[in-house]
Amino acid sequence: QVQLQESGPGLVKPSETLSLTCAVSGYSISSGYYWGWIRQPPGKGLEWIGSIYHSGSTYYNPSLKSRVTISVDTSKNQFSLKLSSVTAADTAVYYCARPSLAAAFENWGQGTLVTVSS
Amino acid sequence: EIVMTQSPATLSVSPGERATLSCRASQSVSSNLAWYQQKPGQAPRLLIYGASTRATGIPARFSGSGSGTEFTLTISSLQSEDFAVYYCQQYNNWPRMYTFGQGTKLEIK
Numbered sequence: 001q002v003q004l005q006e007s008g009p010g011l012v013k014p015s016e017t018l019s020l021t022c023a024v025s026g027y028s029i030s031s032g033y034y035w036g037w038i039r040q041p042p043g044k045g046l047e048w049i050g051s052i053y054h055s056g057s058t059y060y061n062p063s064l065k066s067r068v069t070i071s072v073d074t075s076k077n078q079f080s081l082k083l084s085s086v087t088a089a090d091t092a093v094y095y096c097a098r099p100s101l102a103a104a105f106e107n108w109g110q111g112t113l114v115t116v117s118s
Numbered sequence: 119e120i121v122m123t124q125s126p127a128t129l130s131v132s133p134g135e136r137a138t139l140s141c142r143a144s145q146s147v148s149s150n151l152a153w154y155q156q157k158p159g160q161a162p163r164l165l166i167y168g169a170s171t172r173a174t175g176i177p178a179r180f181s182g183s184g185s186g187t188e189f190t191l192t193i194s195s196l197q198s199e200d201f202a203v204y205y206c207q208q209y210n211n212w213p214r215m216y217t218f219g220q221g222t223k224l225e226i227k
Contacts, residue, residue, distance in 0.1 A: 034213035036216075045218055045220045045221050046205055046207075046218040046221075047218065048216040048217070051213045051216075059215070099209075099212070100167065102167045102171070103167075103213070104173075104209060105207075105216075106164045106167075106174075109161065110160075110161055111161050
């Protein structure tokens with residue numbers, strides 16, 4: 001059974017870069033799927049950030065595209081998120097997720113709260 | 119960009135009764151529509167994909183319908199564990215774009 005686990009700093013200063021990693025177990029990233037990052041500000045709804053294929057092909061939410069980089073490391077079976085020039089508006093729980101064959105996100109990590117504050 | 123609008127924002131229903139949640143897309147998404155359930159402090163859980171197909175392990179009291187721009191999630195007889203926030207999501211242009219609705223909070227009446 002596939003499991004995803006986010007990790008990274010819980011506190012980031014304004015204007016700096018947020019960096020998170022999603023470690024995948026129970027499934028090889030190289031086997032397929034577009035792996036995704038989704039975030040949720042406290043008390044608010046869900047926002048898709050972007051997705052990556054094991055080949056490195058990426059798609060980003062246009063609203064974040066200028067600040068987002070998603071990368072994959074198949075040797076470590078993990079993928080990562082970088083969000084630059086963060087502000088308080090980027091404070092959120094960040095989830096990594098894998099879609100099912102039908103493209104909806106079936107498997108999710110537990111999420112990690114990242115707070116942007118000086 | 120496709121905008122997803124859910125209604126109502128909050129729905130109060132008594133246990134054992136039926137709940138009907140709506141989701142509207144600003145343009146057609148065919149049947150590329152999913153529903154998620156989220157409880158406090160937890161990640162979202164996939165309930166329905168393809169507008170009407172239940173995900174693995176989802177009870178039969180959850181059903182989805184609709185296509186194009188109008189979608190409905192129905193919970194036939196509410197159990198205590200069903201009170202949560204529900205999100206719809208379109209993936210008509212995946213993996214290039216996914217959009218979520220703003221959520222409907224289902225609360226106990």
